[in-house]
Structures are given as structure tokens and as C-alpha cells.
Amino acid sequence: MKGLIFMIKSIFQKYKHAFLLLYGFVYFPWFLYNEKISLEKYHIIYVPIDDKIPFIDFFILPYLLWFVYVAGTMAYFFFKDVKGFYKLCFFLFSGMTLFLIISTIYPNGQNLRPSEFANENIFTMLIQKVYTADGPVNIFPSIHTYNSIGAHIAIARNETLKKYKGLQIGSFILMISIVCSTVFIKQHSILDLIASIVLSIVVYQIVYGNALDFLRVKSTREPDRV
Numbered sequence: 001m002k003g004l005i006f007m008i009k010s011i012f013q014k015y016k017h018a019f020l021l022l023y024g025f026v027y028f029p030w031f032l033y034n035e036k037i038s039l040e041k042y043h044i045i046y047v048p049i050d051d052k053i054p055f056i057d058f059f060i061l062p063y064l065l066w067f068v069y070v071a072g073t074m075a076y077f078f079f080k081d082v083k084g085f086y087k088l089c090f091f092l093f094s095g096m097t098l099f100l101i102i103s104t105i106y107p108n109g110q111n112l113r114p115s116e117f118a119n120e121n122i123f124t125m126l127i128q129k130v131y132t133a134d135g136p137v138n139i140f141p142s143i144h145t146y147n148s149i150g151a152h153i154a155i156a157r158n159e160t161l162k163k164y165k166g167l168q169i170g171s172f173i174l175m176i177s178i179v180c181s182t183v184f185i186k187q188h189s190i191l192d193l194i195a196s197i198v199l200s201i202v203v204y205q206i207v208y209g210n211a212l213d214f215l216r217v218k219s220t221r222e223p224d225r226v
Contacts, residue, residue, distance in 0.1 A: 017082050020089045027093075030100050031138075038107035038137035045108050045140050045189045055114055057123035059184040062177035064126065066144050069174055073151040081158060088154040091207045095146045095199055102140060109137035112186040127185055134187075141195035142188045148178040149200040157208065 070092075077085035102108075113136055117124040152175040155161050156168060182188040 015078075017078070017085055020086070020093075023089070023093050027096055027100065030104075034100065034103040034107070034138050035135060038103065038109060038135075042107040042109040042137050045110050045191050046112070047189060047191055050110075050112055050183070050189050053183050053190065055186055056184040057117070057119070057121065057127060059177070059181035060123050060126045060130065061181075062174065063130070063144065063181035063185055063187070065174065066148060066178045066181075069178065070147050070151050073154060077154060077158075080160070084154055084158055087207050088150065091150040091153070091200075091203055092147055094203050094207070095141070095150070095196075096143060098199065099138075099141060099143055099146075103138040106140075107137065108140045109135075110139055110186075110189050111136070112189065114186060130185075130187070136187075139188050140192050141199055142182050142192040143196075144182050144187070145179045145193050145196035146200055148175045149197070151175070153200075153204060153208070 074085070074088065074092075077088050113131060117127075152171050155171045161167055179193060182193060183190055
């Protein structure tokens with residue numbers, strides 16, 4: 001019995017940073033609430049250039065890979081880099097919270113989705129499923145864009161992952177593909193994308209600058225000066 005208690009205690013101590021995942025209990029109920037109220041009335045996010053962006057159905061693939069990309073990145077940092085996990089969560093959750101606040105105060109949406117598809121194929125079938133599951137509301141800024149940028153930044157800054165150039169290039173290409181997919185499958189206005197990029201620049205300065213220096217872990221302590 002003592003051995004079991006010791007094991008549980010050791011696991012808790014090792015993975016105590018899992019408490020950050022409790023954010024999901026705040027985010028998802030709030031998100032669903034916003035979805036419900038926004039479907040009734042929302043402000044249109046649109047600029048003329050949105051009409052010039054082509055609909056490209058195969059971009060649904062990187063759009064869906066976003067779920068694996070972000071979840072996989074978080075899993076890696078959870079187990080391999082606790083300090084990096086804290087920073088990644090601060091980055092992601094800051095933008096996601098601001099997104100929720102904006103959606104609550106200023107319900108928004110878009111009318112860019114095609115009413116029908118010129119070609120019926122596996123890609124358009126997947127897009128239709130995404131359209132059905134995720135209404136065209138609460139799109140500003142684009143969380144797909146913002147979280148993809150956050151995941152790549154974390155990967156690019158990790159000392160271990162920096163050694164793998166192929167991984168770095170692959171992550172960058174996937175990030176760009178996901179960002180582009182948001183407008184190519186008509187899930188977002190270009191304004192949502194731009195807002196996410198600007199937001200990521202601002203939050204980057206906070207999270208990876210000096211504002212979170214308290215997360216720094218020193219292996220040795222400098223001797224006190226007399």
C-alpha cells in the first residue's frame with residue numbers, strides 16, 4: 001500500500017503541470033455558449049479580397065491535421081520539456097481567452113462558404129462535415145492560425161528539436177499550410193488570419209520575452225556577493 005501511495009505521489013510530483021489542462025473546462029463551455037448565442041445574430045467579418053481567394057478543396061487535409069499538430073506538440077512538451085510546456089500553454093491559452101472575450105462582446109461570423117461544390121469528392125465531403133460540425137461564427141481571430149503559429153514557435157525554440165532540421169522545415173511547412181487552409185476552404189476571412197498573426201507577435205513578446213522569466217530554471221545558483 002505504501003508503495004502504491006509513493007508511486008502516485010511521484011507521478012503527481014512529476015506531472016503536476018497537468019493542472020494547466022484544466023483550462024479546457026473553462027474554454028469549451030464558454031466556446032459552446034458563444035456558438036449558441038452567435039448563431040442568432042452576428043457581425044459579418046469581410047473584406048473584398050476574400051472574394052478573390054480561390055476555394056481549394058484539398059486544403060481540408062492540412063486544416064484537419066491542425067488537431068494532430070497542436071495536440072502532438074503539447075504532448076511532446078508535456079512529457080519532455082516542462083518549462084516549454086508552461087510557455088506553450090501561456091501562449092495558446094492567452095490567445096484562446098482573448099478569442100472567447102471577443103466572441104462574447106462582438107459575436108462575429110462570415111458568409112463565404114460556397115452554397116454548393118463544383119466537384120464532389122472526398123475533400124468536399126470532409127469539408128461538408130466540417131461545415132456541419134462548426135458553424136460559420138466566432139471566427140475572429142482564427143484559432144487555427146494562432147495555435148499553429150504557437151506550436152511552431154515552441155518547436156523552433158526547443159533546444160532538442162532544433163537539431164532536427166527536417167522536423168523544423170516540416171513544422172514550418174505544415175504551419176503555413178494550415179494558415180492558408182483557413183481561407184482556402186472558406187472557414188475564415190483574411191482578416192481573421194491577419195488578426196491572429198498580429199496577436200501572435202504581441203503574445204510572443206510577452207511569453208518568450210522577459211515577462212515570464214519566473215519560469216526560468218537555473219541548474220546552479222550564483223553565490224551571494226559579499
